[in-house]
Amino acid sequence: MITSLQNEKIKEYTKLNNKKYRDLEGLFIASGDHLVKEASKAGLIKEIFLLEKEDNIYGEVTYVTKEILKKISGLETNPKVLAICYKKNKEEITGNVIMIDDLADPGNLGTIIRSAVAFNYQTIIISNNTVDPYNNKVVRASEGTIFNINLIITSLDEAIKDLKKSSYLILGTDVKAGKKLNQPNRKHALIIGSENQGIRKNLLELTDYNLKIKMNPKVESLNAGVAASILMHELNNGGDDNQNNN
Amino acid sequence: MITSLQNEKIKEYTKLNNKKYRDLEGLFIASGDHLVKEASKAGLIKEIFLLEKEDNIYGEVTYVTKEILKKISGLETNPKVLAICYKKNKEEITGNVIMIDDLADPGNLGTIIRSAVAFNYQTIIISNNTVDPYNNKVVRASEGTIFNINLIITSLDEAIKDLKKSSYLILGTDVKAGKKLNQPNRKHALIIGSENQGIRKNLLELTDYNLKIKMNPKVESLNAGVAASILMHELNNGGDDNQNNN
Numbered sequence: 001m002i003t004s005l006q007n008e009k010i011k012e013y014t015k016l017n018n019k020k021y022r023d024l025e026g027l028f029i030a031s032g033d034h035l036v037k038e039a040s041k042a043g044l045i046k047e048i049f050l051l052e053k054e055d056n057i058y059g060e061v062t063y064v065t066k067e068i069l070k071k072i073s074g075l076e077t078n079p080k081v082l083a084i085c086y087k088k089n090k091e092e093i094t095g096n097v098i099m100i101d102d103l104a105d106p107g108n109l110g111t112i113i114r115s116a117v118a119f120n121y122q123t124i125i126i127s128n129n130t131v132d133p134y135n136n137k138v139v140r141a142s143e144g145t146i147f148n149i150n151l152i153i154t155s156l157d158e159a160i161k162d163l164k165k166s167s168y169l170i171l172g173t174d175v176k177a178g179k180k181l182n183q184p185n186r187k188h189a190l191i192i193g194s195e196n197q198g199i200r201k202n203l204l205e206l207t208d209y210n211l212k213i214k215m216n217p218k219v220e221s222l223n224a225g226v227a228a229s230i231l232m233h234e235l236n237n238g239g240d241d242n243q244n245n246n
Numbered sequence: 247m248i249t250s251l252q253n254e255k256i257k258e259y260t261k262l263n264n265k266k267y268r269d270l271e272g273l274f275i276a277s278g279d280h281l282v283k284e285a286s287k288a289g290l291i292k293e294i295f296l297l298e299k300e301d302n303i304y305g306e307v308t309y310v311t312k313e314i315l316k317k318i319s320g321l322e323t324n325p326k327v328l329a330i331c332y333k334k335n336k337e338e339i340t341g342n343v344i345m346i347d348d349l350a351d352p353g354n355l356g357t358i359i360r361s362a363v364a365f366n367y368q369t370i371i372i373s374n375n376t377v378d379p380y381n382n383k384v385v386r387a388s389e390g391t392i393f394n395i396n397l398i399i400t401s402l403d404e405a406i407k408d409l410k411k412s413s414y415l416i417l418g419t420d421v422k423a424g425k426k427l428n429q430p431n432r433k434h435a436l437i438i439g440s441e442n443q444g445i446r447k448n449l450l451e452l453t454d455y456n457l458k459i460k461m462n463p464k465v466e467s468l469n470a471g472v473a474a475s476i477l478m479h480e481l482n483n484g485g486d487d488n489q490n491n492n
Contacts (some may be wrong), residue, residue: 003265014290017419034436057260072399083368107353111469111471111472113471114465114468114472115468115469115472117462117465117484118459118462118463118465118468119461120461139403141469143465143466143467145464145465148464213364213479213483214483215364215365215366216363216364216365216366218363218391218394219360219363219364219389220389221389222360222361222364222475223360223361223387223471225357225471225472226357226361227473227476229468229469229472229476230475230476230479231460232357233476237459237460
């Protein structure tokens with residue numbers, strides 16, 4: 001049981017709310033019952049902290065006070081449990097790929113990861129200027145699905161060149177000139193642009209197709225997480241009529 | 247020009263960050279250039295406050311200090327302009343309808359409004375226990391589309407009965423037992439449930455069809471804004487093959 005906010009370990013782990021320390025240590029924080037269980041299933045747990053007097057359903061834990069959980073988690077709410085997790089090692093690219101070009105909002109990135117796993121994307125490639133996926137808010141918005149996808153942070157320019165060599169179909173989005181495309185006939189990589197700028201021009205020049213979502217011209221754009229999710233859903237379910245009751 | 251934070255009008259308008267006062271006054275706040283322009287187009291502006299020394303591209307304005315804008319807006323960022331807006335009068339139900347059953351997150355509600363307008367829904371009916379749509383965060387997440395939809399706050403039970411009398415097809419969602427349905431052949435009302443509970447059971451009993459989104463069973467659910475948007479997109483574009491290049 002640890003009760004002091006001045007405990008060295010507690011002070012060290014609290015620093016994981018800062019990207020610099022997450023990068024340095026290769027660790028990040030997962031707060032709350034659901035995320036801790038998902039981290040555990042993925043075998044990524046270094047250490048679990050549980051609120052004193054709570055039933056331990058997690059295995060090996062260290063009991064701590066409410067104040068310590070609040071301090072480490074960096075949250076306004078009071079989680080009853082949190083885990084210090086290892087970042088996964090960089091993995092090989094497999095399956096369909098979603099690429100994130102300089103997205104800024106952690107909620108949007110977490111939402112996209114959640115939808116990507118739901119629609120069977122196996123790999124997410126994140127540009128160096130995108131919000132850190134190991135940010136607390138991203139991990140929470142992903143609802144723990146971040147533990148179920150290969151996650152690579154790198155230059156998208158380089159990644160696209162590699163994907164082309166592996167015969168991936170490279171898909172972009174273009175709200176004006178884009179087209180509709182269902183069910184590509186080979187593995188694809190879908191690029192999602194930033195909230196304000198969309199996909200950078202130099203990347204758009206590398207795409208095989210640019211997609212658009214048909215909508216009322218009064219609306220300039222959709223939320224980035226929504227747009228990405230609609231496209232992922234269409235690309236992966238668009239041609240499936242098995243359950244069509246229309 | 248107003249410079250005092252103690253000015254009576256400023257103090258009154260600052261109270262609009264509180265739902266009680268928004269309800270009492272029938273007013274709400276739209277912050278930032280884009281929202282003020284959208285409010286203006288919709289003819290809903292009561293008064294505009296502009297940062298001192300900024301060019302006035304808005305018509306009749308009152309110049310104020312940075313501190314006053316920050317105080318009224320209730321935002322951490324510093325908007326250069328904001329408008330005090332009239333809530334629209336309750337309007338008749340027209341077109342396709344989206345119904346919101348006790349949604350809690352303002353970002354999710356704003357995102358759903360934005361997608362609803364994008365996918366040509368004309369009316370949104372919001373349950374009494376849903377987050378207030380005139381909340382600052384909802385208005386911002388809607389990107390101003392809240393000015394372009396009929397917005398009715400009422401009991402969904404009653405609303406569904408009225409819609410049935412008008413021959414609307416009532417659609418719910420059910421992640422387990424739901425089916426896929428494209429392009430209904432008559433006007434429809436789609437119910438979206440809360441983040442944690444989904445649609446309340448007594449409402450689900452009133453639906454004609456319950457829809458589902460096909461996805462990886464490892465993922466329990468999608469973000470509520472994403473799920474709503476995918477269904478709205480499918481219901482309104484699902485059968486359109488005009489631009490299909492596959």
